[in-house]
């Protein structure tokens with residue numbers, strides 16, 4: 459894909475909208491049961507090497523726009539209440555700083571995507587149009603190094619993802635980066651759906667129907683022209699939450 463210049467989230471109004479949008483995707487991720495306890499982080503990079511991140515120990519269901527922490531690249535809290543994250547920032551800030559268009563970094567142990575990281579040589583196979591969307595956009599880190607506690611591990615992960623949009627971490631989970639919250643969440647969601655289809659298809663015991671590589675590539679290129687759907691997706695998530703759990707935006 460074509461990289462854009464970051465940061466695109468540049469003024470106070472943008473930062474406030476980023477808080478609302480980030481809270482919205484935390485809530486929707488919980489609704490979709492793609493989250494895991496009080497683990498995992500979603501982050502947005504703001505100018506001045508500052509980052510919005512979820513506070514430690516708060517469930518995705520309870521995240522609010524004003525409850526997000528603003529931290530620096532060392533994990534120190536600049537603004538906000540709550541416990542500062544002790545591990546998440548190590549991965550996220552290094553990816554933000556190294557990646558050419560990572561305004562947004564989402565890390566999750568979502569069940570079906572993570573299932574692929576638990577298979578020897580697990581790869582997203584081009585067996586559905588949602589998989590073809592990610593053709594050529596995925597990096598794989600096949601070496602699990604234990605729980606990330608240091609920025610060194612973050613640097614290793616940042617190097618592994620390179621300029622790709624998706625990183626599968628063996629025995630661990632996935633990292634998705636994007637220029638906008640809408641785009642990154644849309645990728646996270648459709649990646650999980652693509653993995654779900656693959657896992658279900660594999661469970662039949664029948665051979666997978668892998669599409670020809672040229673078709674996977676052309677389908678990917680078609681998807682690249684429909685990024686507006688990501689904005690529509692996020693807008694509708696906000697609409698659902700505005701109706702049903704409006705406290706997310708406060």
Ligand SMILES: [Zn+2]
Pocket residue numbers: 498565566567630631
């Ligand atoms: Zn993790």
